Every structure is written in C-alpha cells, then in structure tokens.
Amino acid sequence: MNWAETIILVLSGVLVGFINTLAGGGTIITISLLLFLGLPAGVANGTNRIAVVFQNLVAVLSFKRQKILVFNKSIVYALPTTIGSIVGALVATKFNEGLLEKCIAFVMVLMLFFLVYKPERWLKGRPDLQEKNISWIQVVIYLLIGFYGGFIHMGVGFFILAALVLSSGYDLIHANAIKNLLVLIYSPFALAVFMLSGQVDYKTGLILSTGNVLGAWLATKYAVKWGTNFVRWVLVVFIIITVFQLLGLIDFTSMFRLVVPGP
Numbered sequence: 001m002n003w004a005e006t007i008i009l010v011l012s013g014v015l016v017g018f019i020n021t022l023a024g025g026g027t028i029i030t031i032s033l034l035l036f037l038g039l040p041a042g043v044a045n046g047t048n049r050i051a052v053v054f055q056n057l058v059a060v061l062s063f064k065r066q067k068i069l070v071f072n073k074s075i076v077y078a079l080p081t082t083i084g085s086i087v088g089a090l091v092a093t094k095f096n097e098g099l100l101e102k103c104i105a106f107v108m109v110l111m112l113f114f115l116v117y118k119p120e121r122w123l124k125g126r127p128d129l130q131e132k133n134i135s136w137i138q139v140v141i142y143l144l145i146g147f148y149g150g151f152i153h154m155g156v157g158f159f160i161l162a163a164l165v166l167s168s169g170y171d172l173i174h175a176n177a178i179k180n181l182l183v184l185i186y187s188p189f190a191l192a193v194f195m196l197s198g199q200v201d202y203k204t205g206l207i208l209s210t211g212n213v214l215g216a217w218l219a220t221k222y223a224v225k226w227g228t229n230f231v232r233w234v235l236v237v238f239i240i241i242t243v244f245q246l247l248g249l250i251d252f253t254s255m256f257r258l259v260v261p262g263p
Contacts, residue, residue, distance in 0.1 A: 005037060006207055013211020017055045020212075021180060021219035024157025027052075028241075030208065031154060034201075043201055045092060045152060046194025049187055050205030052153060055212035056184035062220035063177035073134065073168070074178045078185040080139045081160075084146025085186035089193035092151050109243060138167055142182075149183065150190040156183070180216075 012033055019026030027048060034044035063069040141163050149156040157179055164175035194200050 009033070009037075009204065009207050010211040013051060013208045013213075014215040014218075015211075016051070017212035017215025017217075018219045019215070020052075020055060020157055021059045021216045022176065022222070024155050024159075024161070027152075027154040027156075034204065034208075037204070039201055039204070040199075042092070042194075042197070042199045046191070046197070046199035047201045047205040048153065048208070049191035049194060050200065050202070051209040051212040052183065053187045053191060054209040055216040056180045056187065058213045059180040059216040059220050060177070060184050062217055063180065066220070068173060069177040069181060070170075070174055071181075074181050075185075076134050077138075077142050077164075077168070077178070078182050080143040081146035081149070081182050082186040082189055084143040084148075085150030085190045086193065088147035088150025088152075089190040090150075092194075138163070141167060146186055149186060150193070153187075153190075 012029055016026035016030050019029075030048045030051065031044050034047060035041065039047060060069065145156065145159045145163060148159065160179040160182055161172070161175050164170045164178055165172060168175075170178065191200070
C-alpha cells in the first residue's frame, strides 16, 4: 500500500465515520474503496468491521459523556441484534447480495417518505413507547436488523434508527446514541466470525479506523449541537445517495478510480 492509498483510506474513513455515526450508508464508500484497492469481497466485508468497532466505541463514549446515551433498554435491544449479527456473518457468502440490495433500496424509499411527510415522528420522542416492555415483534425486528448488520452492515444504521424511533419511541438524537451502542455491542461478534474465516486485512482495517474515529467524534458533537432536525436532513441526503448506489445510479468505485492510483 502506497502513501496515496493510505491518505485516501484515512480521509474516506473520516467521511464514513461521520456519515455512519449520524445516519448510515457510509459503508458503501468503504466497501467500494477496499474492493478497488484489491481486497476480495469477503475480505473487504470483514476488514470494514475493524473500523466499525473503533468508530462506534468513540461515538458511544462521546454520547455518554454528553449524557445523551440511555442504557435502560438498550441492552435488551442488543441481545436479539447480536444473535442476528452472528447468524448473518456466518451466511454472508451464501446469499444473493444483488436481490437483497434492491429490497433494501425499496425499504429506504419508504423511510425517506416518512422522513419528509411525517417529520414529527422523528423529531420528538414518545415516552409512552419508551416505557413499554419490548414486544416479540420488536425482538424479531432487531433480530432481522442484526442479521443484516452481520451479513453486510451497509446501511444498517438506517434500519436501527427506524426501529428505535418508530417502534421504540426515541427522538433522533437519543436514537443515534443507542444505535451506536447496539452496533458497538454486536460488531465484535461479527468481526470474530470473519477473523476465524481468515477474511480480515488487519493493516488496512487499522489505517481506515484512524479516519473513522475522527469522523465519529465530529459527528457526535454536531448531532447534539445542531439538534434532531439537522440529523433528519443528514438522513434524507444519505438515504437518497444510498438508494442511488444500490440501484446502480451511482458507482462509488468508479469515482474512487479517478482519485486513487491503481493497486
């Protein structure tokens, strides 16, 4: 790996860490870049998890320091999410990825509709939902989200936020903090699966992590300072970008080819 590739990895890590902490979908950039740098798809998928772990560790610590993170029910949500992530990581190489991406794009379009048409659902928390015990439907929802997160992780933040806001009653700021905690809890398990399969490039993952950490720290500061409406519009922008990528209307790999020297 030359210096240009190292710099691009770090800078892209900053962008991805910021995007993933506030919204989601940044992993599209990471996976595209890692593939272009010559990593096989499975190794790119596994290597990205190193940066995800460090990124969410920093985000969780920062949200906790700012007294935004709520632990009371977060661990309950984390259990099915973690179980799902382990299963998802185990079957990561045995699923029709293209079909899954089209389904994800469809769901994200629905989320985009509610973000624009019913913004109050995302801006204000609902204490009545927060105080309820977790239902079996929520267990299934978080189990499926965990499965997807373990499988490919790309855009999983959108689904966690949707579940925490629409199903569990949190506003976007607190949902963001809990989202990062859930990802932090399940990601090491998914990473371990890829490590045991020999699908992790440790050097590349650690270099990428340096940028992700900085991006995550910046995102937590802006999320709290600018409030829920700012986070909502960040979500809108990156859902649109993610949908375009999943439908083949944007090709991040081609974009990176213009600025990154070939491996």
